[in-house]
Amino acid sequence: MAARGDSQRGGSRPRDPAKARRRRKRAAVFGANVRRVREELELSQDALAAEAEVHRTHVSLIEGGQVDPTLMTAVDLANALGVTLSKLVEGID
Numbered sequence: 001m002a003a004r005g006d007s008q009r010g011g012s013r014p015r016d017p018a019k020a021r022r023r024r025k026r027a028a029v030f031g032a033n034v035r036r037v038r039e040e041l042e043l044s045q046d047a048l049a050a051e052a053e054v055h056r057t058h059v060s061l062i063e064g065g066q067v068d069p070t071l072m073t074a075v076d077l078a079n080a081l082g083v084t085l086s087k088l089v090e091g092i093d
Contacts, residue, residue: 026092028065030074033088035063037081051080 038048049056054073061067069077078085
């Protein structure tokens with residue numbers, strides 16, 4: 001039995017490029033939906049962040065599709081925008 005940490009990758013599995021592409025696409029769609037609704041409501045990122053109790057930079061990263069929000073953050077954003085979570089995940093396969 002090999003000791004923990006013997007591999008150069010630290011024991012992690014190699015990342016599946018197709019899965020990574022799907023995840024980035026989903027994050028981009030979610031972020032675009034958040035931005036669209038926020039702009040329809042004429043809210044700034046600062047106002048949305050304050051209402052959802054997240055940092056404005058986090059809102060920016062989500063809208064840019066650069067991060068996947070946790071489920072709870074997604075719910076907080078939906079509540080802050082006054083829409084259902086299903087509205088923010090429209091178009092995600």
